[in-house]
Amino acid sequence: EIVLTQSPATLSLSPGERATLSCRASQSITTYLAWYQQKPGQAPRLLIYDASNRATGIPARFSGSGSGTDFTLTISSLEPEDFAVYYCQQRNNRPFTFGGGTKVEIK
Amino acid sequence: EVQLVESGGGLVQPGGSLRLSCAASGFTFNIYSMNWVRQAPGKGLEWVSYISTSSSSIYYADSVKGRFTISRDNAKNSLYLQMNSLRDEDAAVYYCARGSNGGSGWPWFDPWGQGTLVTVSS
Secondary structure (H helix, E strand, O other), X not given: OOOEEEEOOEEEEOOOOOEEEEEEEOOOOOOXXXXXXXXXXXXOEEEEXXXXXXXXXXXXXEEEEEEOOEEEXXXXXXXXXXXXXXXXXXXXXXXXXXOOXXXXXXX | XXXXXXXXXXXXOOOOOEEEEEEEEOOOHHHOOEEEEEEOOOOOEEEEEEEOOOOOOEEEOOOOXXXXXXXXXXXXXXXXXXXXXXXXXXXXXXXXXXEEOOOOOOOEEXXXXXXXXXXXXX
């Protein structure tokens, strides 16, 4: 099973700041990585697929990068609605696994 | 509008059974793989099961293998999860999620339903 490790667990930032979230895989997953955003009481929402492709309707301030085992989700300038939990997910192998999540909270 | 609506959650005793349903609308259901993903209270996401477009390929997480059965009815645009021998650790919000893969490989999940809560308690 591929283990995804997200860091940091919590990121405390102010609106307008840049957020950099990390996801590391226990073995190479090429670019088969997705990022999701989840707000309290809501279902997850796809942000990025295949490491760097924004999903439909996702603002340009969200960007993804990486390949192999190291991946990054960047939010260039945090908007109030961006404070949430973010998960990465790999689709290279079954079982499809998720990282433990990074909570982006208001500082 | 693409929509997934789960139902069937509730309170069940350990060892009991429950059948979840997911009604799909707004897209051509029979050309997408489908999945169940769960989230225990206050915890992260765990993929549970996958079913291909024609039900020819079905996979489960080890944690539910032999106890859960995924199925679909393309004529009814519906996905199901039969859960038997439920345990305390199966308590979670269960989401159905459409699978997409850009034409290659396993899926990412988009969109997700709103979820249905399964509580396992005596």
